[in-house]
Structure formats: C-alpha cells, structure tokens
Amino acid sequence: MESYYVTTPIYYVNDEPHLGHMYTTIAADVLARYQRMSSRDVFFLTGVDEHGQKVEQAAEARGIAPIELADQVVARYKSLWPELGISNDDFIRTSSDRHKAGVQAMWRRLENAGTIYKDFYEDWYCVPCETYWTETQLKDAECWDSKHCPDCKREVEKIQEESYFFRLSAFQEQLLEHIHANPDFIAPLSRRNEVISFVESGLRDLSVSRTTFSWGVPVPGDEKHVIYVWIDALTNYLSALGFPDQEQPEHWPADVHLIGKDILRFHAIYWPCMLMAAGLPLPKRIYAHGWWTVEGEKMSKSKGNALRPADLLAEYHADVLRYFLLREVPFGQDGDFSFSALKQRYNSELANDVGNLLNRSLSMLTKYNGGVLADVGEESDSDRALIADVEAMQRDVAELMEKQAFHLVLDRINVVVRHGNRYVEDNAPWALAKAGDTARLNSVLYHLVETLRLVAVQLSPFMPEKMNQMLSQIYSEDVSATSFTFIEHGGWGLLKAGHQCAKAQPVFPRMDA
Template sequence: MESYYVTTPIYYVNDEPHLGHIYTTIAADVLARYQRMAGRDVFFLTGVDEHGQKVQQAAEARGIEPIELADQVVERYQSLWPELAITNDDFIRTSSDRHRRGVQAMWRRLENAGAIYKGFYEDWYCVPCETYWTETQLNDADCWEEKHCPDCKRAVEKVQEESYFFRLSAYQDRLLEYINANPDFIGPASRRNEVLRFVESGLNDLSVSRTTFSWGVPVPGDEKHVIYVWIDALTNYLSALGFPDQELPKYWPADVHLIGKDILRFHAIYWPCMLMAADLPLPQRLFAHGWWTVEGEKMSKSKGNALRPADLLEQYDADVIRYFLLREVPFGQDGDFSFSAMKQRYNSDLANDVGNLLNRSLAMLNKYRDGVLAEPGDEQAVDRTLIADVEGMQRDVAAHMNKQAFHLALERISVVVRHGNRYVEENAPWSLAKAGDEARLNTVLYHLAETLRLVALQLMPFMPGKMSAMLNQIQGAELMSQTLTFASHGGWGLLKPGHQCEKPQPLFPRMD
C-alpha cells in the first residue's frame, strides 16, 4: 500500500491555541482523511515545540519549571483536537526522549559530514521572534537607533557568545538547482518565488547552538551548548517516525509539510539544506498558507480579538468551522474571518444547496416510493449529463487535493450540488408523479440518491460528522459500518433497487 505522510508545524507552547493553529491542523486532517479514503497508508503528525529561551523565561516569571509550563499548554492542544475531529496519528513533543535522541543523531550526522563548525557569534537577537538581525538589516529596516525587531517591532538584545554554525552557504547552489528542477516542491508559486529570491541573494552560515539558556537538547560532547531551534524543531518530522532507530523511517520523505508563511524560510531553506548535508531525502512538497485577520483587523492580545477555538466551538459545529476555513479563502492567501461571512457561507453552500438537495430528494423518495429505490428506467441525455458531472467531480477533486487547493475542490463539489438542484427543477418529480410516469420518476429519484451519496463521499474529509449523518440517511447503518474508500464506494450505481433510504433529517438548518 502506498504511504502518505502529512505534517503540521509543531506549535510553540508560549501561546494558547488560536485560529492560525486550527487552520493548519484542519487542513492537514482533511488531507489525511482524503488520502485514507484514496487507499493510502497515512501518517498524520502534529505536536509542540517546547524548547527555547522564550519558554524558559516565561516559566521563570511564573516560578515554575519549563516542563510544567509546557505540560499545561500541551494538554490544551491534545484536548482541543478531538473536538475539531482531528485524526492525527501521533503527537510529538520536543521534550520527549525519542525526540532528543533524534535531534542528537541529526547533529552527529551533520557533524560527521563536516557541515558544523564552532565559531563566535555576535549580533542582535529578538527573543519573541527567535530571530537574529545584523546591523545592516536593522539599518535597512530603519530600526537601528531604537534597536527594534523589523518583524515584531519589539526591542532586540545584543548577543555575544560562542556558537556552533551550520554551513548553510555551502548548499546554496545545490538548493537552487533542486528548487528549479522541482517546481512543485514549494507551494504556492508566490512563496516559491520568494524563496528563490532569498536564496539567490546569498546564504550565510547559520548559528545552531546557544549557551545563554539551558532548556533544550544538549550538543553531544559539548553540553554547555544547547542545540538551537533550527535543528531541534525541524528534526521532529523524523524523530516522530523512529529516527535514528530507523535510519530511513517507513513514511519518510514527507509528502507534504503544511506550514504558515511566517516559517517558510526555515522549512524551504534551512531544512532542505540540513537534509542534504545529512544525506537524507527531501520532503516531496511543502505548502505555506496565509494569515487570518478577524473582522478586518490583525489578531492580537492587546486588541482582545484573538479568536479562541473554544469560543468558536460554542457557537458553531466543528464541521461548519472546518468547511468555512477551507472554502472561504484560497489556501495560500491571506483571509479575513468574520461571523457574517461564516453565516452567509453556511446558508448559501450548506443550508440552501447541500441541505436543500438532500431534504427535497429524500422527501420525494419517501412520499412517492416509501423511501425505497426502484429500478431506474432508460436514461435520457439529462441523466447522462448529471452522471458525467459527478464522475468529473471525483477526478477534479483528486487533482485539487494533490495541490492543496481546498477551495477549488469544494467549489467543484458545489457545482454538482447546484446541478442536482437544477436537475430536480428540470425533471419535476411532482409532475411525473401526477402524470403517472412511473418509469421516469424512478429514474429521477434514483439519480438524485446516487448524486447525493457521491457528493457526501467527497465532502466526508471536510465534514466527517455531517457527512456520516447524510450517508446514513441515504445508505443506512449497514453500509455505513464499512470502511469508506473511493475505490469501493466511489462508483456510480452502487445503490441497488429495493434499497431503503431514511426519511430526511435536516442537517443544515438555516442560520437567521
């Protein structure tokens, strides 16, 4: 069986879970669910980054150990994911023994390859961003006199310390060659171009150890140094799979790393170069999504507008949240979250289209046939057009999902739903019943049931709870007990004459 490995970034434990975290994780879950239904052996990883100066300082301010602070935040993530129907196969913590062994093994491989050397580091450091800035960069950003970070505008500190360095510059040409030879390696195209410009401007060697804090993985053989975030955090994608006990773990290389655009450089430049140096395969693809604002404003604690997942879940079903986030904005672009937009999307796509087609189709089937599908009669052109649209939907959705184009996949499904509603109007089952055209009525009702079944199958990764309920109304509990795959359940005509459908139960009542 073909494997499929999808990851989220590991989320930093200095913050509560927020909209950005659930966005990436929902996207990864939809991919994982879709690929399982496509018959692949899926491994879906998420987790947390617990190390670093920020965590150590935050813990000290509270009078607790860093691991205690990490434990508190980890529990919030691990309790949240089931509420959003997240089906991760593993949850990696950088404080775990397995991760420590993986990071130190990666360090040794880099060291043995001659890719690490000891030197002396002096520059300006932003603790919140965990980013170092040269004087030139601060001057270019007009922040030099006040010594503020160009990214977050907070104060930077002058750091002078002994450090180990990774020879990032040595892999510049090789990385450029790889990106140019593999156009799908970085998505979307705008991010790929951004990375190319950065690499072409020249890469400097990377400081990869610290002596100013102790909360992290010690450098093997030199434990006064702590391995810095670039090697520590990024190695989670391997350590979770059993590296180094398995030198080339079963699911490696990753099929796709899903990340936010703020950590693009680390994943698209540092990580591939480290893997090249360690003589390990590079991930197949990484995709950087955009950021969300809320009601037109950037999320921040000071404004009090950071959307808490718990608050969202109090107002909306998890499936509705999942659908909205991946339908409203093209994945890869920035988007704005507003409650009015969510309500409008829900009413238009789910209540008016999907819910309406389900309710009216099953209502007519129960009214005219007591819910039992009869043998369909001869197909007409309008029936064949509907079938072709449904079958085209399945092919198109597969292509969109392979490119992480979730909004296009959902729009393609919506095209079929709207087609189904037009099909009802064009064929008017109520008129067929009144005229006594039993054969044609049987055909129309059958085609509606099959269309609904296959639409629900394609929507299942996005809205697993709602679509399970929808399929239960169409297929019944016996068929729903089977493992749903596109190969076994995706063909037209699997509902047999004599099959009993349930009475319609509204899945998407309108929001007023």
C-alpha cells in the same frame, strides 16, 4: 500500499491554541482523510515545540518548571483536536526521549559530514521571534535607530556568545538547483519566488547552539551548549517516524509540510540544507499558507479579537468551521474571518444547496416510494449529463487535492450540488408522480440519491460528522465515511434497486443572519 506523510508545524507552547493553529491542522486533517480514502498508508503528524529561551522565561515568570508549562499547553491541544475532528496519527513533543535521540543523531550526522564548526556569534537578537538580525538587515528595514525587530517591531538585544555553526552557505547552489528542478517543491508560487530571491542574495552560516539557556537538547559531547531550534524543532518530522532507530523511516520523505508563511525560510531553506548535509531525502512539498485577520483587523491579545477555538466551537459546529476556513479563502493567501461571511456561506452553500438537495430528494423518495429505490429505466440526456458531471467532479477533486487547492475542491463539489437542484426543477418529480409516470419518477429519484451519496463521500474529509449524518440517512443505518474508500464507494450506480433510505432529517438547518 503507497504511503502518504503530511505534517503541521509543531506549535510553540508559550501561546494558547488560536485560529492559525486550527487552520493549519484542519487543512492537514482534510488531506490525511482524503488520502486514507484514496487507499494510501497515511501518517499525519502534529505536535508541540517545547524548548527555547521564551518557554524558559515564561515558566520562570510563573514560578514553575518549563516542563510544567509545556504539560499545561499540551493538554489544551490534545483536548482541542478531537473536538475539531482532527485524526492525527501521532503527536510529537520535543521534550520526549524519542525526539531528543533523533535530534542528537541528526547533530552527529551533520558533524560527521563536516558541516558543523565552533566560532563566536555576535548579532542582534529578537527573543519573541527567536530570530537574529545583522546590522545591515536592521538598516535595510529602517529599524537601526530604534533597534526593533523588522518582523514583530519589538526591541532587539545585542548577543555575543560562543556557538556552533552549520555551514548553510555551502548548500546555496545545491538548494537552488533542487528548487528549479522541482517546480512543486515550494508552494504557492509567490512563496517559491520569495525563497529563490532570498537564497540568491546569499546564505550565511547558521548559529545552531546556545549557552544562554538550558531548556533544550544538549549538544553531544559539549553539554554546556544546547542545540538551537533550527535543528531541534525541524528534526521532529523524522524523530516521530522512529529516526534514528530507522535509518530510512518508512514514511519519509514527507509528501507535504503544511506551514504558516512566517516560518517559510526555516522549512524551505534551513531544513532542506540540513537534510542534504545529512544525506537524507528532501520533503516532496512545502506549502506555506497565509494569515487570518478578524473582521478586517489583525488578531492581537491587546485588541481582544484573537479568536479562541473553544469559543468558536461553543457557537458553531466543528464541521461548519472546517468548511468555512477552507472554502472562504484560497489556500496560500491571507484571509479575513468574518462572522457575517461565515453565516452567509453556510446558509447559501450548505443549508440552501446541500441541505436542500438532501431534504427534498429523500422526502420525495419517502413520499412516492416508501424510501425504497427502484429499477432505473432508460437514461435521458438529463440523466447522462448529471452522471458525467458527478464523475468529472471526482476526477477534478483528486487533481485539486494534490495541489492543496481546497477552495476549488469545495467549489467543484458545489457545482454538482447546484446541478442536482436544477435537475430536480427540470425533471419535476411531483409532476411525474401526478401523471403516473412511475418509470421516469423512479429513475429521477435514483439519480438524485446516487448524486447525494457521491457528494457526501467527497465532502466527508472536510465535514466528517455532517457527512456521516447524510450517509446514514442514505444507507438507512449508522455509517462512518472514515471506513470508506473511493475504490469501493466512489463508483456511480452502487446503490441497487430495493435499497432502503431513511426519512430526511435536517443536517444543515439555516442560521439566523
């Protein structure tokens, strides 16, 4: 069986789960669910980054140990993900023994390859961003006079310490060659171009250890140094798979790392160069999505507009949030979370289109045929056009999912839903029943229910619970699409004459505007 490995970033435990974490994890979950239905051996990883100076300082301010702070935040993530329908196969913690073993093994591989050396480091450091800036970079960003971080605008501090370095500069040309030879390696295109420009401007060797804090993984053989985040956090993608006990872990390389655009450089430059140095395969794809604003404004604690997943779930069904986040904005671009847009999108596409097609189709089947499908007569041009659209939709969805074009996937499925609603109007089952044209009526009802079934199958990775409700009505018994595969359930005509459907029950009741 072909494997498929999808990851989220590991989320930093000095912050509460927010809309951005939710967005990335839902996207990864949709990919994982779709690939399971495509009969692949899927491994879906998420987790938390617990080490570093920020966590150590935050714990100290609360009068607790760093691991206690991490435990508190981990509990919030682990309770949130099931509420959002997240189906991760593993949850990695950087404080775990298996991860520490993987990080130290990666360090030794880099050291044995001659790519680690010790020197002194002096630069300007932003603690919140965990980013070092040269004097030249601060001047270029017009931040030199005020000494603030070009990214977060907070104050930077001068740091001088003994450090181990990774010879990042030695892999500049090799990385560029790989990027040019693999056009799909970094997506979307704007991020790929950004990485190429950064690499072409010249790579500096990377400081990869610290002595100013102790909350982390010790450097093997030199425990006054702690392995810094670049190696520590990134190695989670391997340690979760059993590295180093498995020299070549089963699911490696990753099919796609889903990340926010703020950590693109770490994943698309530092990580591939470390893997090259360690003699390990590179991930197949790194996809950096955009950021969300709320009602046109940047999210911030000071403004009080940072959307908490728990608050959203108290107001909206998880599947509605899943659908909206991946439908509203092309994946990779920045987007705005608007409550009015969510309600408008829900009412127009889910209540009016999907819900309407379900309710009218099953209601007519119950009214005219006791909920039982009958034999299909000779197909009309209208029937053949609907079947062709459904089958083309399934092929198109498969191609678009490989590109992580979630909004286009949902748009393509909606094309079929609208086609189905037009088919009802064009064929007017109520008129066929009144005229006594039973053969044609049976054919129309069959084509509607079979279209609904295949629409629900394709939508199930996005809205698993809602689509289980739809499919349970179509099958007249409780079903779970998580056990469905496209090979077994994706073909047209699988429902047979005599199949009993349940009475229509609202799945998408309208929201008040």
